[in-house]
Amino acid sequence: MLSNRLRTILVTALAPMIWGSTYLATTELLPPGRPLLAAVVRALPAGLVLVALTRRLPQGIWWWRALVLGALNIGAFFALLFVAAYRLPGGIAATVGSLQPLIVAGLAWGLLGQRVSLRTALAGISGVAGVSLLVLRANARLDAVGIAAAAGGAVVMASGIVLSKRWTSPAPVLATTGWQLVAGGLLLLPIALLVEGPPPATLSLANVVGYGYLGILGCAVAYALWFRGIRLLPPTDVTFLGLLSPVVATALGWLVLGQELTASQAVGALVVLASLVAAQLRTDRSAAPGPSSPSNASEGAPAPSSNGSSRTAST
Template identity: 75%
Template sequence: MLNNRLLVVTALAPVIWGSTYLVTTELLPPGRPLLAAVVRALPAGLLLVALTRQLPRGSWWWRSLVLGTLNIGAFFALLFVAAYRLPGGVAATLGALQPLLVAGLSTGLLGERPTRRTLLAGVAGVAGVSLLVLRSDARLDALGVAAAVGGAVVMATGVVLSKRWTSPAPLLATTGWQLVAGGLVLVPLALAVEGPPPSTLSAANYAGYGYLTLIGAALAYTLWFRGIRALSPTHVTFLGLLSPVVATLLDWLVLGQRLGGWQLLGGAVVLAAVVTAQRRTLGRTAANNYQPLTTSPRATDSEVV
């Protein structure tokens, strides 16, 4: 039961991320994705650091920078390039490679060998996302494809390293460090590409940015990293496939976009892949690794890489 509750709670993170597509298009000023990424990460990180009043110690200064760059800074930047140079369906389909990448990296860095079921579920997940969001007239761009694949690689690496490097600090503090690091990496890029923020913002803009900061980052990333601490990173990353499903569902419910038969089939395949990937005996792992939000793991700051 503990394992099931953890999976459901962790799944809330990609569900929330699926809603950020709608928030971005409907509430935020157009043409400012990097500004949205900075506002999403940096204020949320500063808020969590202020609440916990803890700064990194020892090796966790550079580890926080590495993890924040991988999970947030580099990932958002590459996602930005892919979004501008590829149709959304192509970018989402390439991003769906992440569970397979995590499974491969976990073998080398964590000693977790993927099962045949996991690999088949990963392939099914990619197929399901492609049916859900890919269009027949989608065009390919070499740089865009490289950015989308690179985004999946850096995020997968960040997920696995987040499991390998267990922070001695409370979860909220560690999450805050990564959000701050990722946001600081994005600031110069956002200024160089998009220029300074708009001089005037509407109430809808403020509402959208507030949602991205408090819900899309502070809450969602805390739940995500909590799941990584307690569960196998391969199982956690499969939950990320829920994001395009939620985004498509919200487009249908809120924007009135039509859902075809192939999209419905793709959504069903994605859900089946997510469920299939979780069908392992994880209770012992979850019970041994579970950490409440207010406690610290037993690892020490001198833990070696």
């Protein structure tokens, strides 16, 4: 029988695996040249549905915390991803993004007091090397703005992961997921209108299916699983799972689109998977939740329940 920790890791891993199908769904089903529109349609409707289903709004400091987390995890991350995707080949953007586990490890050490082990550092370096083999091409061109955007995307999402752990909400995971999706979607909406203009007047059935897939599975389901994993696992364990996205994207390109899969890509995938497994092989003491923070009681919030919430840390 699987341990609770391993089961949580496997369930959380479904989120980046779903995100790995985003490229395929976008290129095959969505209107071309509208990535920001796709980001808004992914986030905002899904967030509104989750808020309506849970009937839970933020209270007290969670209004601004939800806004900050939504900006980091959704709004700013998607916007920077858009800039990087347009100014860089996908291989370079993915390679820069693979630095995220190392950034999370550093932030977790500074904000959460979690020690960065040698195993974690080596796994992070191996992950970058594996992603490079998997997606990087020799003729890839560099662009300073694109590199800065890709690095900024890795930093803001890493910050969102660590702050999501530090600020564990007393509300259910679906509610906090909804808050962040709404906040991020509202932040992206004016940017999408300014950069891309109004939405297309008509949508094909394929467009509707694509937007529905990205909104329901790519946002509502995937981010709920992701934020649940952040509550139950150390942030470094969670962020290494994100390396599954380029692996899944490459596999789908080979299986569905008939793209060539080279020997170096296969080696890169194996290196990524090995680094991911190595990062999870640690003692359970780093994953054990601490006691509830006294600041939780002072804010009038209920104590964490059996749904897996860990302690809430004060700012």
